[in-house]
Amino acid sequence: MHRRHAGFVLAALAFSLPGLASAQTYPDKPIRLIVPYPPGASTDALGRLVGQKVSASIGQPVVVDNRGGASGNIGTEAVAKSPPDGYTFGLGTDATHAANTHLVANPPFQPLRDFTPLALAAMNPIVLVVHPSVPASNLQELIAYVKANKDKAGFGSSGTGSPHHLAGELLRSRTGAPFTHVPYRGGGPALNDLIGGQIPMLFASAITVIPHIQGGRAKAIAITSAARWEKMPNVPTIAETLEGFDVPSWLAFFGPANLPAPIASRLSGEIVKALNDPEVKAKLTESGLIVVGGGPRELADMQRKDYELKGRIIRDAGVKAD
Numbered sequence: 001m002h003r004r005h006a007g008f009v010l011a012a013l014a015f016s017l018p019g020l021a022s023a024q025t026y027p028d029k030p031i032r033l034i035v036p037y038p039p040g041a042s043t044d045a046l047g048r049l050v051g052q053k054v055s056a057s058i059g060q061p062v063v064v065d066n067r068g069g070a071s072g073n074i075g076t077e078a079v080a081k082s083p084p085d086g087y088t089f090g091l092g093t094d095a096t097h098a099a100n101t102h103l104v105a106n107p108p109f110q111p112l113r114d115f116t117p118l119a120l121a122a123m124n125p126i127v128l129v130v131h132p133s134v135p136a137s138n139l140q141e142l143i144a145y146v147k148a149n150k151d152k153a154g155f156g157s158s159g160t161g162s163p164h165h166l167a168g169e170l171l172r173s174r175t176g177a178p179f180t181h182v183p184y185r186g187g188g189p190a191l192n193d194l195i196g197g198q199i200p201m202l203f204a205s206a207i208t209v210i211p212h213i214q215g216g217r218a219k220a221i222a223i224t225s226a227a228r229w230e231k232m233p234n235v236p237t238i239a240e241t242l243e244g245f246d247v248p249s250w251l252a253f254f255g256p257a258n259l260p261a262p263i264a265s266r267l268s269g270e271i272v273k274a275l276n277d278p279e280v281k282a283k284l285t286e287s288g289l290i291v292v293g294g295g296p297r298e299l300a301d302m303q304r305k306d307y308e309l310k311g312r313i314i315r316d317a318g319v320k321a322d
Contacts, residue, residue, distance in 0.1 A: 023262035030061040034090040036075025038068040053274035072096040080114040086263035089255040099310040103321040116259040119271040120294035124249040125206040129218040146177040155201040156190035164203035167224040167247040169317040207288020
């Protein structure tokens with residue numbers, strides 16, 4: 001009788017706690033993965049690769065829902081406002097979950113409050129490159145050149161508030177050199193203008209400029225992250241000249257806030273397992289990403305530090321959204 005009574009008590013307790021009760025059967029229907037950028041982007045490829053592996057593991061479809069617009073804010077807001085039941089999660093970046101809300105007066109969500117960190121997927125290395133006509137082969141020479149040639153101090157980026165832009169603003173503030181931002185709507189047009197000689201410098205995702213560096217159409221000066229990148233081992237970091245310089249670009253997965261712990265743990269574990277799958281890891285590495293496959297705590301620590309860093313850069317430089 002005691003065992004039977006205890007069973008009734010446990011069952012009643014489970015059904016009185018919605019998160020615990022739902023975790024018993026989770027997942028029992030398709031899961032939606034919101035990617036806040038259009039199809040075809042690197043973010044979309046990452047989401048689909050991970051979604052396919054998670055789907056195969058849990059036995060339920062993971063449906064990718066592309067919600068582009070407003071620099072990723074539209075899709076990210078949809079994740080924040082979705083029910084915390086584990087059936088909606090989203091891909092996030094350093095833009096959506098660190099920088100964007102510092103750029104507008106009334107942000108539609110708060111990155112540190114409105115989400116449940118699930119997994120730190122990958123880092124996306126950024127490199128500072130110059131046109132071959134610029135007479136500088138390292139960062140010290142480039143700083144000296146910019147200080148002596150203020151009319152040739154423009155650096156391109158993929159857009160206002162992007163990590164590429166903010167890396168340039170931090171470089172300007174750390175060196176006193178008059179680096180001047182030239183915003184573009186996307187990295188492709190900015191790269192075309194660098195190669196064509198319309199701009200002398202560019203901060204870009206490293207993988208996009210490797211063929212142009214190898215072809216002599218661009219010169220690599222430095223990487224913005226704290227450590228060198230294995231695909232470009234001879235390119236130093238900015239931190240080797242300016243101690244502590246680190247402007248990361250990253251991709252991660254988040255659920256809405258208040259996701260029940262058992263469900264968050266299950267979903268996080270499946271995503272991390274997918275990221276560490278050899279096939280997924282090889283494809284992402286080939287695309288230029290540094291796969292991390294870190295859990296919720298690692299992501300939360302990275303996000304908080306980057307949120308504070310990029311907020312400080314944006315405030316100090318007076319950056320406003322376009």
